[in-house]
Amino acid sequence: MFGFSDKGNLNLITQALEAVGRKMRVLPDPSTVHFHLPGDLSVLVHRKYEDFINELVSKFPHEKEGILKFYDTCWTIFNSLNSLELKSLEEPLYLFRQFFQKPRECLTLAYYLPQNAGDIARKFIKDQELLSFIDAECFIVSTVNALQTPMINASMVLCDRHFGGINYPVGGVGGIAISLADGLVEKGSEIRYKANVTNVILENGKAVGVRLSNGKEFFAKTVISNATRWDTFGKLVKEELPEEEKNFQKNYVKAPSFLSIHMGVKASVLPAGTDCHHFILEDNWNNLEKPYGSIFLSIPTVLDPSLAPEGHHILHIFTTAGIEDWEGLSRKEYEEKKEVVANEIIRRLEKKLFPGLQDSIVLKEVGSPKTHRRFLARNDGTYGPMPRGKPKGLLAMPFNTTSIDGLYCVGDSCFPGQGVIAVAFSGIMCAHRVAADIGLEQKSPVLDAGLLGLLRWLRTLA
Ligand SMILES: NC(=O)c1ccc[n+]([C@@H]2O[C@H](COP(=O)([O-])OP(=O)(O)OC[C@H]3O[C@@H](n4cnc5c(N)ncnc54)[C@H](O)[C@@H]3O)[C@@H](O)[C@H]2O)c1
Ligand SMILES: CC(C)=CCC/C(C)=C/C=C/C(C)=C/C=C/C(C)=C/C=C/C=C(C)/C=C/C=C(C)/C=C/C=C(\C)CCC=C(C)C
Structure with a gap:
């Protein structure tokens, strides 16, 4: 698993567990993955960055400069990401504060937001086999090649495996859900298992609750769906597909x-x-x-x-x-x-x-x-969303608010996409946006309208 280290801002599993008073013992994996590729190309991704680079350069000595430039670019993006306090990009007061405090890092991320890893790799690398290796690097985390993988996501995984490293929670990954659930209950939450939601209940166009397959209904100020957007809007919300979701489905297909x-x-x-x-x-x-x-x-x-x-x-x-x-x-x-x-x-x-x-x-x-x-x-049974064609990086990915008042989405069909850390980040963003909307965090309705409108417009450009 990514996200289990004890340093930086991207160790989101460690942080989520800490938030509910839990910590798991982990074992460091000395490597991320051993690639066995066509032409008997074998590359071991060592935990130590220098060891990985030396191994890759030893297979492609003529591309040493290109390799260093590509992975250095990934580090520039990763370091920017890792320096931010991660909260909702749909919350203007936070976003402006980050731009003010870390202008270089935020501008770096804004610059790379609409770009893909394959295009950046082609700026520095010519060897077709090496470009195919970078496709495989991206494929294992995005199920698509590098030309379709957003550069921010690629940088996150290609660097964090060396920065935070890959760590295995003792006893198995099922322990993560168990620890989180125990911690949440201890903090006063209630979790209902075997509760199959069949409807999001709407009143005057606002989401006000959910109905289960056994007919029970629950009402709340806010409904957050962790089902995929295809399930949320195709099954749980019985209304006509909103324009925003049509746009999402135009840009993304089910992997x-x-x-x-x-x-x-x-x-x-x-x-x-x-x-x-x-x-x-x-x-x-x-x-x-x-x-x-x-x-x-x-x-x-x-x-x-x-x-x-x-x-x-x-x-x-x-x-x-x-x-x-x-x-x-x-x-x-x-x-x-x-x-x-x-x-x-x-x-x-x-x-x-x-x-x-x-x-x-x-x-x-x-x-x-x-x-x-x-x-x-x-x-x-989809693994998550996959761009229909060549995406403009992460530009088309919807965040957590939806066109239905009171209904939010989280999970891998929200920004920034597939992956446990990506999904954990979408959860953090959603929690912040909801907290602002129900008055637990500061908010500015005027700036909200401006930013949400701007983000909606940006998505239509993708
Ligand atoms: N590291 C790995 O090997 C690995 C393996 C599997 C998944 N993952 C990652 O996990 C990501 C998926 O995370 P996610 O949180 O978006 O999705 P998820 O499928 O993990 O979680 C969705 C949750 O919603 C529940 N749910 C769905 N429909 C429901 C309904 N109608 N009523 C009640 N509950 C319902 C499901 O039971 C599930 O618990 C993937 O993108 C993948 O990257 C990683
Ligand atoms: C306005 C706007 C919108 C903006 C501005 C600018 C800015 C500030 C920006 C920002 C941004 C951000 C913050 C972003 C973030 C992002 C993130 C966090 C991301 C993340 C990602 C992650 C990922 C993608 C991950 C993934 C992973 C995975 C998928 C994994 C998997 C694994 C597996 C499958 C296993 C393998 C195995 C073998 C090989 C065996």
Whole structure:
């Protein structure tokens, strides 16, 4: 996980846990990911920035200058981000204060806001294979290539992995939700589980509450939806799609979902020193973004052996996959298809990384895009939004307010997009905007109208 470090302003998981009086023990991952790419290009992203740069330069010595210039630009953006107090960009008093206190940093971010990583990389780098490597760097966090990945998001992940580092919460990532929930309850909140919202209740065009599938209704000053914007406006709000959302759907499509395999294997199948995270694309760069084209693999027991019985490891393997491949099948066909597709992926891993993998399996569970749709309640099981074409960086991404008074959105179909830290930031922004709107923080109605209008107009330019 990103966001677990003890320094800077972008350690948003640490900060969220602290806010509810919690702290988790984490284990530092010595690397972010081990890339296994076409042409036997192998790159390990070390935790220490200098080690990573030296490794990359050793593979592309003729591009040393371009590599340094590209990643230096990422650092300029990351350092600007990391210097700000992160609150709502839809709240003018805060935004103006930040511009006044940190003008250089805010102007840097404003300059890069409409730009994409692939365009910046092409300013400095000519080698096609290296540009494809940067595509893979972006793909693992955005599910699209570098030309479609906003430069601010790319900089955030390409630098924070070295600044804050990747850290594993002892006991597994499920512990994050448990700690947050415990902390919230301790602070006086109430959480209702198995509460399936089917309607946002509107009164005179204002959101005033929610209705559950069991018919119960809850009323509130403010409704915040963590469902995707496709679910919020396609299912929960029964009105005609507002113009703003039409614009969002014009600019963004649902990213595919995932096929995931969770396996328990005998430890002897992994060579000594195996890294925790791997990304595998065997022969052809053109397959990078295709369904089942590339394989993600995490082995959390490399860092935290307590998760599996002695002598065993856990493998979490996943590839992008669309829901359309999995619809219209009988139960039997569905189960058979999961088996066939999973076995092919395991065969590829066996060939590339771990001979004998198939025979070492002691437990295997396969999830399809339908599993994601069902258990995460996400439209088509989508991983999040993906630009329809070439985006203007983050310019078109909506923030938290919506065109329905009293209704706010958070999560990965809001600015700045996919990723736990991105989503946590959208939560922080939303909390601040709501606090201002219900009188818990300062606000200026005149400036609000001006800024929200300006941001709406900017989005139409994207
Ligand atoms: N690091 C990883 O490997 C990893 C894995 C998975 C997801 N992620 C990140 O998490 C991000 C998603 O975060 P998010 O917060 O936007 O979405 P989310 O899907 O994690 O959270 C949405 C929440 O809303 C609930 N919900 C949805 N519809 C509901 C309804 N009708 N009634 C009641 N509850 C409902 C869901 O149960 C869920 O708890 C992704 O973009 C991804 O980057 C990361
Ligand atoms: C007016 C206006 C609007 C403006 C002005 C200017 C300014 C001030 C600006 C500002 C801005 C800001 C603050 C921004 C922010 C941003 C952020 C925070 C961002 C973030 C991001 C993040 C991200 C993207 C992340 C991501 C991640 C991910 C997705 C991850 C994933 C992972 C996975 C999948 C795993 C892998 C594995 C393997 C390889 C195995």
